[in-house]
Amino acid sequence: xxxxxxxxxxxxxxxxxxxxxxxxxxxxxxxxxxxxxxxxxxxxxxxxxxxxxxxxxxxxxxxxxxxxxxxxxxxxxxxxxxxxxxxxxxxxxxxxxxxxxxxxxxxxxxxxxxxxxxxxxxxxxxxxxxxxxxxxxxxxxxxxxxxxxxxxxxxxxxxxxxxxxxxxxxxxxxxxxxxxxxxxxxxxxxxxxxxxxxxxxxxxxxxxxxxxxxxxxxxxxxxxxxxxxxxxxxxxxxxxxxxxxxxxxxxxxxxxxx
Amino acid sequence: xxxxxxxxxxxxxxxxxxxxxxxxxxxxxxxxxxxxxxxxxxxxxxxxxxxxxxxxxxxxxxxxxxxxxxxxxxxxxxxxxxxxxxxxxxxxxxxxxxxxxxxxxxxxxxxxxxxxxxxxxxxxxxxxxxxxxxxxxxxxxxxxxxxxxxxxxxxxxxxxxxxxxxxxxxxxxxxxxxxxxxxxxxxxxxxxxxxxxxxxxxxxxxxxxxxxxxxxxxxxxxxxxxxxxxxxxxxxxxxxxxxxxxxxxxxxxxxxxxxxxxxxxxxxxxxxxxxxxxxxxxxxxxxxxxxxxxxxxxxxxxxxxxxxxxxxxxxxxxxxx
Ligand SMILES: Cc1cc2nc3c(=O)[nH]c(=O)nc-3n(C[C@H](O)[C@H](O)[C@H](O)COP(=O)(O)OP(=O)(O)OC[C@H]3O[C@@H](n4cnc5c(N)ncnc54)[C@H](O)[C@@H]3O)c2cc1C
Numbered sequence: 001x002x003x004x005x006x007x008x009x010x011x012x013x014x015x016x017x018x019x020x021x022x023x024x025x026x027x028x029x030x031x032x033x034x035x036x037x038x039x040x041x042x043x044x045x046x047x048x049x050x051x052x053x054x055x056x057x058x059x060x061x062x063x064x065x066x067x068x069x070x071x072x073x074x075x076x077x078x079x080x081x082x083x084x085x086x087x088x089x090x091x092x093x094x095x096x097x098x099x100x101x102x103x104x105x106x107x108x109x110x111x112x113x114x115x116x117x118x119x120x121x122x123x124x125x126x127x128x129x130x131x132x133x134x135x136x137x138x139x140x141x142x143x144x145x146x147x148x149x150x151x152x153x154x155x156x157x158x159x160x161x162x163x164x165x166x167x168x169x170x171x172x173x174x175x176x177x178x179x180x181x182x183x184x185x186x187x188x189x190x191x192x193x194x195x196x197x198x199x200x201x202x203x204x205x206x207x208x209x210x211x212x213x214x215x216x217x218x219x220x221x222x223x224x225x226x227x228x229x230x231x232x233x234x235x236x237x238x239x240x241x242x243x244x245x246x247x248x249x250x251x252x253x254x255x256x257x258x
Numbered sequence: 259x260x261x262x263x264x265x266x267x268x269x270x271x272x273x274x275x276x277x278x279x280x281x282x283x284x285x286x287x288x289x290x291x292x293x294x295x296x297x298x299x300x301x302x303x304x305x306x307x308x309x310x311x312x313x314x315x316x317x318x319x320x321x322x323x324x325x326x327x328x329x330x331x332x333x334x335x336x337x338x339x340x341x342x343x344x345x346x347x348x349x350x351x352x353x354x355x356x357x358x359x360x361x362x363x364x365x366x367x368x369x370x371x372x373x374x375x376x377x378x379x380x381x382x383x384x385x386x387x388x389x390x391x392x393x394x395x396x397x398x399x400x401x402x403x404x405x406x407x408x409x410x411x412x413x414x415x416x417x418x419x420x421x422x423x424x425x426x427x428x429x430x431x432x433x434x435x436x437x438x439x440x441x442x443x444x445x446x447x448x449x450x451x452x453x454x455x456x457x458x459x460x461x462x463x464x465x466x467x468x469x470x471x472x473x474x475x476x477x478x479x480x481x482x483x484x485x486x487x488x489x490x491x492x493x494x495x496x497x498x499x500x501x502x503x504x505x506x507x508x509x510x511x512x513x514x515x516x517x518x519x520x521x522x523x524x525x526x527x528x529x530x531x532x533x534x535x536x537x538x539x540x541x542x543x544x545x546x547x548x549x550x551x552x553x554x555x556x557x558x559x560x561x562x563x564x565x566x567x568x569x570x571x572x573x574x575x576x577x578x579x
Contacts, residue, residue, distance in 0.1 A: 013509055013529055017394040026395065037510060096360070097369050123509060124391055127372045129360030132328075136364035141329055141440045144357050147503075157444070162353045163457075165449025165504035168326065173440040182510050183503055218369025218404045221390070221397035227535075233542075235558045243559050244569035247541065248577060250557055255539045257518040258461070258485055258574075 001057035003046045004107050005082065006118040006134065007039040009065055009073035013123065023224045025093060035073045038119025040080075040187035041180035046117050047081035048185060049151055057114075062106055064088045064099045067205055078198035079190030085203040086110075088211065095217040096125070098208075100133025105211040107138060115156070116177040120145045125221075128179075135177040143170045144179035260382045262289035263344035264312065265335070265359075267352055271302040276350030276413035276458060278310055283416045284348060285311030287379035292316060292342045293427055296334050297323035301429075308427030310419070315427040316342065320434040325443040326354055332361045333437035339366065341432065344406060345382055351410045352457070363408045370408035371399035375415050375515070375536065384409060392509055392532030412536075413458045414515050449504065454488050456507065461487030461518045464507055464534075465495060468523015468544065468563055472500035477564075478522065481571040484578065490514065492524045508533035522563045526551025543567065 011017070011031045018027040035043075046059045061077035063070045067089040074085035088102045107113050116138070121128035128144070135142035148159035155173045161181065162168055172178075190198070208215045236246050251258050262284040266277040273281075277293075284291045293307035293315040304315035318334045335358065339347060347362075349355035351373045363370040375396070376387035384407050386399045401407045456462060463482040465475055475489065482489050489505065496506040507514055509529035519537035524530060526542070526549055534540070535554055542555040543563045552558045559566055 011391065013392070013532070015391075017391045019395060026391070095369060096372075097363065100360075100364060126388075126390065126392070126513070127360075128356050129363075129370060129372055132357065132360035133364045136332075136361045142361070143328065143441070145353065161504055162326070163449075163455040165502055167447040167449070168443055169445040169447070171442045171444050176440070217402060218363075219371055220400045220402060221388075222400050223398040224390075224395050225397070226395050227393060230554065230556075233552050233555045233558045235552075235560065240561055240565040240569050243561060243566055244573045247557060247559060247570060248573040251518065251539070251541070252577065255518075255556065257539045258578075 001053065001114045002111065003049060003057050003059045004113045004116045005039070005042050005046045005059065005061045005077065006103050006116065006130065007043065007061055007063050007073055007077055008036045008122045009033045009063065009070045010036045010122055010124040019224045019226060024222065025224060033069055033072065035076050036119050036122045038121055038123070038180055038182070041182065041184045042117035042119050043077045043080050043082060044185045044187040045149060045180060050081065058083050060084050060086060060110065062086045062088070062103055064090050064094060064102045065092055071203055074203055075198050076190060078201045079194040080188060081194065084201055086206060087203060088206045088208070090208060090215065093221065094215065095219045096127045096129045097133055097218040098213070098215050099130050100137055101213045102208060102211060103130070103134045104137035105213050106206055109206070109211060112175065113138070114175050115151065116140070118177065118179050120179040120181050131177055131179040138177070140175045140177055141172045142177040142179065143172060145181045146178050147181045147183035149178060149184065260287065260289040260346050260379065261292070261342060261344050262287070262346045262348060262379070263292050263294055263339055263342050264307070265347065265349035265355060266293045266295055266300065266303070266307055267350065267354065268295070268300050268303040273303050273306055274350065274458065275418070276352065276411070278418050279413065279416040280348040280350065280411060281307060281310035281312055282418050283377055283379065289346070289379065292344065294335065294338050296331055299324060304429045305426040308425045309421035309423060312427040315429050317429055317431050318434055319431060322434060325446055327439060327441050327443055328357060328361055329439040329441050330434065330437055331358050332365060333435050335362045336365050337435045338432065339406060346379065346384055347406055347408045349410050351412045355410055359408050359410060366406055368406045368408060369401055369404040370410070372410045373513070374399065374409055374411050377409060377411055377416065389536065393535050412515055414460055414517065456488055456490050456505065456512045456514050459488035459514065460516050461485055462490045462507070462514055462516045463487050463520045463522070464490035464492065464524060465522050466492035466524030467494040469495065469500070475501060477567050481567055484571050484574045487518070492530050521551055522567055524551055525549050526554060
């Protein structure tokens, strides 16, 4: 059994975002990079599946991005317990369509995948589309926002949360892609022996060129802007009754949102 | 004149607000508008798209689409896009559309801009802007050699015009193209029926750790019911099991942008702000005057929520009755 986990390296949630002077993108200086939090659920799930099967499945972590820094995210996955890694060297700005193409090509180049796991969304671009692109390019079904997964012989049963707290239980036959939500598991921290072992695990370097994928892309982010400054907060004083009265009045007559 | 296909979602035989917003935006651009409805559940609302500018509604009412199957929905949507000759496809950033359209875009060899908050269409040109890094900045999306431009818009961002009563879209049924599916929906466990999902709610009342326990959320529900809102929560509260995870707002919960967001007993951690700072008006009720939430709020009330919230509910009950 071969499991692929697609991961992305993203700025830490606490990182302050600064823009390049020409608005063509973000200034990467000083950013702390981490594995996308949702991808941690995907890595954890893959390792649990491996452990539950006596260690026989091979877990490969794959990432697309600048190889100089993205290899760190792969090392984290390897330290958690993945067997090997693949980095497809590409600019950080690569659009989700192309990332899907590159991931699918990298997986195909390895042979066949029994299961592909990824996070439901990357918290930097909030696109939640790479998984679906990858699945379509691999010609396999997918399901996303998965908070419970059972891998059976030849099929999986996935539970996903949809609108209004409704849950769907979906069966996928044959190889498939699962995009993980919070709640699927509790990701482990890499242990010290894990980190030591990870240093010796192989990371393969690929590029769009070696994979024969066209990278001109379909969409491009331009004209970056910081959010407009909000006017200062209006504090409402008085006792609770007076505060409630004044707040209701402001919401109805000043803000006019009710 | 651009050919625009608007993917419409419905609830109780009515168009969802997000879908109406998109129809209105498409109408404003003077495009040629076709509405798309997938599944038998959409059929009843299909003529209504005409009230907001659609000339026709394509409907695939196959029973197989009564619950969401990505492969079958993808086959049907791709077919409709090809048949209508659409150059621009608009949908709301709903759970379903978010899951579906990347797959459709991949199939049609096109690009997609997800979760946009601004949209302008003139002729064939699309100008969309989307927040990045949890709203710490935003960027414009430029489409490059994408024969069809897919744009998913966050609900509550675009103005709606009044329905033109009497107008109705011509309903054209189409059949589900033969598609080999490896997916089956085994079971659907209904959540709270009839509740508006947080991502679509126009008014949200959220509670945090300051609520002290699950038993007090009734107080927020009362306020929400009075002003037509939906209840949300911080992660601290969802993790403690006081409310289901589906109610969590923030980086690892839902991204919301209602007209009014009331945060009661929420400190305003950066990961919470990430999910709600796009709200038009933010009210913070917190006993700690130094709570970071105040810096992002429109109106701030320093006080004990257990005193302020019931008084506020009472106040609105008096005004709105
Ligand atoms: C990777 C990551 C992702 C995260 N994702 C999310 C997310 O999606 N959503 C999210 O919300 N958080 C998220 N968090 C957690 C976040 O950092 C905070 O821990 C969390 O938001 C705190 O919740 P809170 O405001 O309810 O609780 P607290 O920070 O404990 O705040 C409680 C507030 O209630 C006030 N209070 C107490 N009693 C009263 C009273 N009687 N009347 C009025 N006010 C009162 C206090 O003054 C305080 O300000 C994430 C964290 C990480 C690291």
